[in-house]
Amino acid sequence: MTFTEASMDALRQSGDELADAVVATLFERGEVGRFNTLMRYVSTAGAPLPDGLPDVAREYLHTTGVPPSWVDWGEMEKARLFFLDNNVHISTALSFASMPACYVVPHVARLLSATHGLDYPSKRMAETGQFTVHLMRPDAFEAGGRFLPAAQKVRLLHASIRHHLLREDRWDTGTLGTPICQEDMIGGQMFFSLLVLDSLHRLGIHMSVEGAEAYFYAWRVVGAILGVDQDAVPKNLEEAREFLDLYMIRHMGPSEEGAHLTRQLIDLYEEVVPGTFLDPVVSALIRHLIGDTCADWLQVPRGTWDSVVKLVPGLLGVLETIEDRSPLGAWALDRLGHLTTVFELSSLTRGRVMHYAIPEELKKDFGVAGGVPRTRRWAPPAATVAPR
Numbered sequence: 001m002t003f004t005e006a007s008m009d010a011l012r013q014s015g016d017e018l019a020d021a022v023v024a025t026l027f028e029r030g031e032v033g034r035f036n037t038l039m040r041y042v043s044t045a046g047a048p049l050p051d052g053l054p055d056v057a058r059e060y061l062h063t064t065g066v067p068p069s070w071v072d073w074g075e076m077e078k079a080r081l082f083f084l085d086n087n088v089h090i091s092t093a094l095s096f097a098s099m100p101a102c103y104v105v106p107h108v109a110r111l112l113s114a115t116h117g118l119d120y121p122s123k124r125m126a127e128t129g130q131f132t133v134h135l136m137r138p139d140a141f142e143a144g145g146r147f148l149p150a151a152q153k154v155r156l157l158h159a160s161i162r163h164h165l166l167r168e169d170r171w172d173t174g175t176l177g178t179p180i181c182q183e184d185m186i187g188g189q190m191f192f193s194l195l196v197l198d199s200l201h202r203l204g205i206h207m208s209v210e211g212a213e214a215y216f217y218a219w220r221v222v223g224a225i226l227g228v229d230q231d232a233v234p235k236n237l238e239e240a241r242e243f244l245d246l247y248m249i250r251h252m253g254p255s256e257e258g259a260h261l262t263r264q265l266i267d268l269y270e271e272v273v274p275g276t277f278l279d280p281v282v283s284a285l286i287r288h289l290i291g292d293t294c295a296d297w298l299q300v301p302r303g304t305w306d307s308v309v310k311l312v313p314g315l316l317g318v319l320e321t322i323e324d325r326s327p328l329g330a331w332a333l334d335r336l337g338h339l340t341t342v343f344e345l346s347s348l349t350r351g352r353v354m355h356y357a358i359p360e361e362l363k364k365d366f367g368v369a370g371g372v373p374r375t376r377r378w379a380p381p382a383a384t385v386a387p388r
Helices: 005-011 017-028 032-039 055-063 073-085 087-103 106-116 121-135 147-167 182-192 194-202 209-225 237-251 256-272 280-290 292-297 305-325 327-349
Strands: none
Touching (some): 005 182, 017 032, 017 055, 017 147, 073 087, 073 209, 087 106, 087 121, 087 182, 087 292, 106 182, 106 237, 106 256, 121 147, 182 209, 182 237, 194 209, 194 280, 209 237, 256 280, 280 292
């Protein structure tokens, strides 16, 4: 599959027909509040749907309540084991590379601001962390698993954002296409899959090709469940690289929302890190994983820890050697990794279960008539563009 400017432009015109129709009907019938209230009780796959649930929502939940028929469960198990073996590193990559990468795309940063507002970063990060943990559990797709209901709700959440922005004329469709379009959904899938793998490599984590491909495959399955067009999505790591490179060249750049969200992300994790001595590690990790250009756009502070963080791959290499040579060491490190991930998630959620609901309205100060202001498009310096 080859991605071009024209093919990417076409993806900007498409949303998610199924979810969009469900959300439009819920709003038209005034059933959003009832849907949100009743869906708080639907958190596990296979659980009976509550009485009083709107018919259109009930039909949607039945239609989307099973994974795609083409899923290779052997690959999904490899992905789960890959996650268990690298859970701390993956959590680090998601927090300090994937999320900042979202912020470095100005219109995506704007959308994230509209979804939760600029004042609740912990909710945004907690939802992301909880979603990933649900995905990588052994029972993720079985009765009693929490992943599928979460994914169904997130898909409707995306559709509701599109509904609000288009209905209220708060999005420049002429310039930006459809909000949360197929191009952006695939871009997000790349941030949480390929970019995570890139970050693990940058951290010096040794990965098998088989494990990396399985992890990428798992996020292909996630994309399908979230309404990503499977005819357009990259099918392998090589195609993913081509898509992500072109996507970032087309869209990344500085924005006030991106810098604000990043500052909140840094503040949030500085609160999670015990004490204050290690606080600068948060900014240093972000800068190390996304590079100086993007970090400067996001106004990530520079500091003396920027050099220290570059020693992390060596330290992780020592730990991996211990893990490879000692079964007890491997068990201890895996257990420590699990506990660290649990601590991070519990710190973000404050012990609560995060609920994914359809917002009945967006922030009133999101955009103006005519939508998001156009931002400067970034392109690599001419001297660094490789000939094709």
